[in-house]
Amino acid sequence: MKDMTDGYVTADGRQIGPVVMEMKNITLRFGGVEAIKDISFDIRQGEIRAIIGPNGAGKSSMLNVISGFYVPQEGEVWYKGSRRPAMKPFEVAQQGIARTFQNIALFEGMSVLDNVMTGRLTNMKTGMFWQSIWKGKAEREETANREVAEKIIDFLEIQAIRKTPVSRLSYGLKKRVELARALAAEPSILLLDEPMAGMNVEEKEDMSRFILDVNDEFGTTIALIEHDMGVVMDLSDRVVVMDYGKKIGDGTPSEVRNNQDVIDAYLGVAHD
Amino acid sequence: MAHTLVSADGPQSVPALLHRNAKQFANAPAYREKEYGIWQSWTWAQTRDEVEALALGLLELGANEGDFIAIIGRNRPYLYWAMMAAEMVGAVPVPLYQDANAEEMAYVLDHCGARFVIAGDQEQVDKVLDVQDQLTQFERMLYVDARGLRKYDHAALDQYSAVQDMGRKARDTHIKELEARQAKLDYDSTGVMLYTSGTTGKPKGVVLSNRNIIETAKSSSAFDKLRQTDDILAYLPMAWVGDFIFSVGQALWTGFCTNCPESADTMHVDLREIGPTYYFAPPRVFETQLTSVMIRMEDASRFKKWLFDKFMAHARKVGPAILDGKSVGAMDRAKYALGELMIYGPLKNTLGLSRVRVGYTAGEAIGPEIFDFYRSLGINLKQLYGQTEATVFITAQPDGEVRSDTVGVTCPGVELKIAENGEVFYRSPGVFVEYYKNPESTADTKDAEGWVATGDAGFIEEGTGHLRIIDRAKDVGKMANGSLFAPKYVENKLKFFPNILEAVVFGNGRDECTAFINIDLTAVGNWAERNNIGYASYQELARHPQVMDTIQSHVEEVNASIAEDEMLSGCQVHRFVVLHKELDADDGELTRTRKVRRKVIGEKFDDIITALYDGSPSVSTVTEVTYEDGRKGSISATLEVRDAKVFADTRKMAAQ
Numbered sequence: 001m002k003d004m005t006d007g008y009v010t011a012d013g014r015q016i017g018p019v020v021m022e023m024k025n026i027t028l029r030f031g032g033v034e035a036i037k038d039i040s041f042d043i044r045q046g047e048i049r050a051i052i053g054p055n056g057a058g059k060s061s062m063l064n065v066i067s068g069f070y071v072p073q074e075g076e077v078w079y080k081g082s083r084r085p086a087m088k089p090f091e092v093a094q095q096g097i098a099r100t101f102q103n104i105a106l107f108e109g110m111s112v113l114d115n116v117m118t119g120r121l122t123n124m125k126t127g128m129f130w131q132s133i134w135k136g137k138a139e140r141e142e143t144a145n146r147e148v149a150e151k152i153i154d155f156l157e158i159q160a161i162r163k164t165p166v167s168r169l170s171y172g173l174k175k176r177v178e179l180a181r182a183l184a185a186e187p188s189i190l191l192l193d194e195p196m197a198g199m200n201v202e203e204k205e206d207m208s209r210f211i212l213d214v215n216d217e218f219g220t221t222i223a224l225i226e227h228d229m230g231v232v233m234d235l236s237d238r239v240v241v242m243d244y245g246k247k248i249g250d251g252t253p254s255e256v257r258n259n260q261d262v263i264d265a266y267l268g269v270a271h272d
Numbered sequence: 273m274a275h276t277l278v279s280a281d282g283p284q285s286v287p288a289l290l291h292r293n294a295k296q297f298a299n300a301p302a303y304r305e306k307e308y309g310i311w312q313s314w315t316w317a318q319t320r321d322e323v324e325a326l327a328l329g330l331l332e333l334g335a336n337e338g339d340f341i342a343i344i345g346r347n348r349p350y351l352y353w354a355m356m357a358a359e360m361v362g363a364v365p366v367p368l369y370q371d372a373n374a375e376e377m378a379y380v381l382d383h384c385g386a387r388f389v390i391a392g393d394q395e396q397v398d399k400v401l402d403v404q405d406q407l408t409q410f411e412r413m414l415y416v417d418a419r420g421l422r423k424y425d426h427a428a429l430d431q432y433s434a435v436q437d438m439g440r441k442a443r444d445t446h447i448k449e450l451e452a453r454q455a456k457l458d459y460d461s462t463g464v465m466l467y468t469s470g471t472t473g474k475p476k477g478v479v480l481s482n483r484n485i486i487e488t489a490k491s492s493s494a495f496d497k498l499r500q501t502d503d504i505l506a507y508l509p510m511a512w513v514g515d516f517i518f519s520v521g522q523a524l525w526t527g528f529c530t531n532c533p534e535s536a537d538t539m540h541v542d543l544r545e546i547g548p549t550y551y552f553a554p555p556r557v558f559e560t561q562l563t564s565v566m567i568r569m570e571d572a573s574r575f576k577k578w579l580f581d582k583f584m585a586h587a588r589k590v591g592p593a594i595l596d597g598k599s600v601g602a603m604d605r606a607k608y609a610l611g612e613l614m615i616y617g618p619l620k621n622t623l624g625l626s627r628v629r630v631g632y633t634a635g636e637a638i639g640p641e642i643f644d645f646y647r648s649l650g651i652n653l654k655q656l657y658g659q660t661e662a663t664v665f666i667t668a669q670p671d672g673e674v675r676s677d678t679v680g681v682t683c684p685g686v687e688l689k690i691a692e693n694g695e696v697f698y699r700s701p702g703v704f705v706e707y708y709k710n711p712e713s714t715a716d717t718k719d720a721e722g723w724v725a726t727g728d729a730g731f732i733e734e735g736t737g738h739l740r741i742i743d744r745a746k747d748v749g750k751m752a753n754g755s756l757f758a759p760k761y762v763e764n765k766l767k768f769f770p771n772i773l774e775a776v777v778f779g780n781g782r783d784e785c786t787a788f789i790n791i792d793l794t795a796v797g798n799w800a801e802r803n804n805i806g807y808a809s810y811q812e813l814a815r816h817p818q819v820m821d822t823i824q825s826h827v828e829e830v831n832a833s834i835a836e837d838e839m840l841s842g843c844q845v846h847r848f849v850v851l852h853k854e855l856d857a858d859d860g861e862l863t864r865t866r867k868v869r870r871k872v873i874g875e876k877f878d879d880i881i882t883a884l885y886d887g888s889p890s891v892s893t894v895t896e897v898t899y900e901d902g903r904k905g906s907i908s909a910t911l912e913v914r915d916a917k918v919f920a921d922t923r924k925m926a927a928q
Contacts, residue, residue, distance in 0.1 A: 013423065113309075150308035155419070160537035162309060213420055 010237050017045025026075035035061040037245040048222045050232045053242035059225045067099050068092030093122045098187035100178040102194045108167040119184030120145040152183045172203035192224035285457035285482045287360045289524040294320035297527040303349035306534035326357035328439030331446040337362030340384040344368045345392020347506040347532045350416045354390040362453040366465045367511040369864045378403035385409040394420040459483040466513050468660050469863035477708035478660045487701035488663040489521035491684040496630045502528035502549045507539050513660040543624035551631045555638035583611035591648030596672045616649045625651050639768035640676040655679050663702035667739045678738035694729040695745040749780035755842030762843050769826045770795040774855050784846040786884040811852045827916040835919035844918040847884050852909035858898045
């Protein structure tokens with residue numbers, strides 16, 4: 001791979017910046033099970049980075065390490081040039097890392113708008129006291145937050161369901177609302193856990209378009225886990241391939257596609 | 273500077289009207305658009321400034337007098353301003369149908385030789401970029417919404433707001449020139465060019481002068497007593513003459529406010545929020561609204577349903593009479609007032625029609641039941657008859673003389689005459705200048721004295737002076753036995769059934785009439801759901817035996833009603849099929865305004881028509897379809913041909 005100390009330029013002409021997050025020799029165990037074994041990789045400013053692998057490869061565990069939900073037994077997470085100590089997920093969120101979930105985790109009884117607004121919670125500064133009085137700065141803050149939420153609603157084209165309770169939406173739309181909520185936090189890194197799982201072709205195309213647009217419009221760095229190989233190869237700039245908790249490949253989609261270990265992991269190997 | 277543009281007879285151009293409004297109604301809202309969940313509004317003074325900034329920017333980009341500037345996108349204030357800015361610099365605005373595909377756009381853009389295109393968003397930009405190699409005069413494109421366009425090559429592409437900024441910066445350089453160009457505009461200069469949807473052949477560019485626009489706006493506003501405080505919702509295609517006259521012509525003349533919805537999907541919510549006082553919709557919109565109300569009432573509790581039925585029956589009885597100001601008994605009035613409180617008021621509110629003072633429907637015939645439903649609620653829904661060549665208005669129904677079977681009396685300043693063959697001709701200040709680059713068609717349509725052929729056959733009713741339209745003149749034909757054939761008349765009767773979306777009747781020069789029928793997926797789908805009938809696709813539902821039975825009963829009902837009409841009893845439908853696909857503008861079967869293209873359909877489904885006439889019980893066919901993104905595919909199906917009962921016709925029996 002070419003030297004990329006200060007970033008690189010992608011095939012479609014986007015400038016990718018320096019490393020914002022680096023995983024150094026991460027190992028994660030659950031009792032005797034090693035979910036992640038000594039994995040290192042980095043995520044660069046502005047890139048779309050995919051983590052792929054067969055079922056049980058440890059992809060979701062990896063994402064949970066990045067989001068701070070799991071603390072690895074070994075290894076270091078470096079974020080924006082410094083080592084990140086063990087943190088609670090909300091502290092990670094405050095650092096500008098937002099995520100969506102594989103199994104949609106929205107507030108079903110609340111409207112789309114309210115759900116998106118919850119994404120702004122980490123950006124709120126007024127405390128419970130001011131919020132309950134509801135004058136002055138709490139009100140101004142809510143207005144500002146609403147503006148951000150509305151811009152995202154407009155961006156993801158969900159204006160028509162703004163006031164609809166989430167429970168009434170289709171699966172594809174719920175996924176989009178989740179993305180909206182994650183974006184509402186104005187993250188510098190967005191983690192997407194299987195954003196296309198369970199979608200039909202049209203919904204997948206829409207979601208891919210939105211992911212590219214988010215990256216393009218807001219310059220958000222995106223790390224995503226995805227099963228659908230076609231989608232991953234089209235969307236991402238660089239791909240990490242995992243199998244049985246180990247990293248077996250890392251590079252551009254075409255490099256990864258031609259990697260023998262990756263082919264073996266996906267297609268299987270002949271045993272004598 | 274505004275006063276310099278206004279002659280003794282009042283403002284002589286669209287920009288002059290804008291300057292007048294910016295002065296006279298400076299702080300009144302002119303345009304509103306819902307964005308980011310909030311209605312953003314611009315006063316007339318702000319609108320003038322926005323338009324002027326864009327016009328100055330266009331000068332900076334080198335726009336010349338007489339240039340054509342194409343405008344493509346959904347209804348947004350920015351695009352209405354673009355039309356006005358184009359006129360300010362002496363260019364001609366040409367709004368295009370936003371759902372047209374790239375090839376259709378290529379034809380129009382090339383025909384008018386547009387140098388500039390002002391597009392709404394990436395979708396429209398992409399379409400123009402796709403065909404730009406075919407366009408010799410195209411130079412630059414402006415876009416409103418930057419989304420997704422960041423990475424595009426900006427050598428010949430600018431953001432709308434950037435051009436406005438450019439214009440504001442270069443104000444000192446160009447303002448004199450801009451004023452000079454506006455001063456040159458008068459009643460005879462071109463105000464806009466609109467392409468007709470083209471029921472037959474290629475679209476034609478209808479050139480409308482400032483006289484056409486302003487005179488029409490003036491007389492029609494007076495006819496309906498429009499006020500400066502009125503509100504309209506602009507949601508119909510910008511390329512359609514009606515939208516231009518309502519949202520630009522009349523809006524400028526009376527100074528009322530034009531409201532643009534947030535997106536096509538939110539139109540209904542936006543309608544409720546704005547509560548327009550002046551509202552226009554094609555029959556389809558009213559029909560869809562009524563269907564959805566009826567479907568929802570089916571789900572209501574029994575008491576509510578009972579209440580609804582009871583009061584609606586009363587409304588049908590006395591509602592229209594009350595609306596027309598006729599005398600109605602005190603008891604009935606009291607009951608109607610109670611209904612208004614309990615049913616009609618809340619229902620109108622749900623529909624977003626509470627504040628409507630003047631509502632119009634046109635473009636197609638509206639079913640009497642639908643029409644009466646809205647009128648009985650106290651909504652002043654009326655019909656008008658018009659076309660692009662007349663700058664919309666030919667006839668309209670005055671308050672108090674509204675009926676579902678006529679299209680009203682002549683609008684102020686309009687003269688009518690009926691030719692030998694029944695074709696309707698008119699002459700008015702709204703009559704178009706010419707078809708652009710098409711003198712033959714112009715001469716065919718408009719004679720030396722200014723009479724224009726509408727292409728519709730109709731007659732003026734004795735006594736009332738109301739015009740009644742029967743059909744397109746060229747579609748009216750003769751059956752083999754010499755009796756009159758008026759397909760539209762029969763099709764409209766069929767389409768009045770909620771289950772039937774579209775119908776095409778054949779029979780010109782033949783012994784008997786036959787029909788293609790499209791089911792309405794919403795209505796029939798809902799029925800299927802209620803009766804536990806499973807279906808996977810439109811095609812499957814369309815050929816379900818029970819659906820066929822229902823459609824057959826509708827056809828027979830229509831036959832029974834046609835049989836009573838002495839002149840048209842030969843038009844009864846003997847055999848019909850329910851088509852396996854919806855007729856679609858993307859496949860060229862309908863125009864963009866959803867009018868049936870008989871010739872295209874006749875050629876495309878030739879095999880099915882043959883089967884309708886050779887007595888075969890079914891027909892297998894393969895049809896090519898075009899998807900929204902332009903890809904092509906095909907669907908094959910076997911259609912059942914049904915015989916419908918026809919009713920005794922005494923005349924015919926005697927002849928045999």
